[in-house]
Amino acid sequence: MTANYTETKEALLQAALPHVAFDGWSDATFQAAVRDADVAPAVARAVCPRGAVDLALAYHAAGDQAMLDRLQSEDLSALRFRDRIAAAVRYRLEAIEDKEAVRRGTTLFALPTHAADGAKAIWGTADAIWTALGDTSDDVNWYTKRATLSGVYGSTVLYWLGDDSVDHQATWAFLDRRIDNVMQIEKLKAQVRENPVLSKMMAGPNKLMQTIKRPSGLGGFPGRWSGPKN
Template sequence: MTDMTSDIAKQVLDASLMHVPFDGWSQTAFDAAVADCDVNPVVARALFPRGAVDLAVAFHKRGDAQMQSYLAADNLSDMKIREKITHAVRTRLEVCPDREIIRRGTSLFSLPQHVPTGAELIWDTCDAIWTAIGDPSTDFNWYTKRATLSAVYSSTVLYWLGDESVDNSATWEFLDRRIENVMQFEKFKAQARSGPLGKLMAAPLAALSRVKAPEKRRDFPGQWRGPTT
């Protein structure tokens, strides 16, 4: 993708954020953003084939990229693992410019036809978090960590959308409780390997040990990664 194309995609996405709080991630918002930027509708549709849905996807991925940038600049070395996860999730929520935009996105990705896309976005966010905090997993743990964090992240977003407490204090307390659930699960997995339960779980764990994390080959020819924003 050329720099010019990337710039047009960014302009359309930026323009859409003025309309989404009122019209949602809809065709109306998409058309208004394209008109605001004086972009050829054919070009806009080429950049965002599904219209507003792809705009919402681009917005979410922009938030992930911003979170990764902030985390890369932070000193996480002295934090415990649960502190790193909590900090990362808070950072991801705090980069959101407008809660109503997130609310509209949640509504969009709760529609049956868009649920798979929404689930993929949440998974990618949690993968970005684990990667940013230095998770070394290459086996089945790679999957379980992202699955449990996906549940934590999605439930925290929903709680945050309805939170009216000062400085979102209620959300951060909710997040702490959910992270504790994750830590308890990780503790259980460790006990399953080394404790008395390990003997009973030996065969299943041996099978799971052969499961490997996917290779991140995302740059091979012909793969469409969507507009860069």
């Protein structure tokens, strides 16, 4: 990726943001960004083949990077692991400077034609959080952790969009409840493993699950199937 490519996309993104509140992540916004950033239309299309959709994804990726930068600068060592996850999600939301841009993004990625892009973006956020917090799982847990956190993050974003409480305190309380729900699931899984009867019942499914491995060289999405072990 060349610096010129990165700089051009960033210029287009910054030029687009003032228009998003009025026209959403639409072709009208993209055309206005091309004009305002003084970028040749052919160059703009080379950088963003899908126009505003690519800019919306770039905006999401920028938020992920801001979250990662903050995670690196904060000392979370004194926190419980569930609180580190909550902090990461909170940092991700606090990195957003334009709530309307996110609101318009949820509308865009709710469309059937772009739903896969939206799901992949949220999965990428969950993956970035788990990786930053030191996750080393390489089996089915790699997927379940990210799938669960994707659900937590996605539902929290929707709640946050409608939250008008002071300093978004209602959102942080909602986030804590969602993470508590997840921890209850993990507690139940541990109880199943410790129960002699249930653990025997799950022996077959668990053996099958052990054949599922984390992605390898595929950008984290999707994974691969290694086949049953003899």
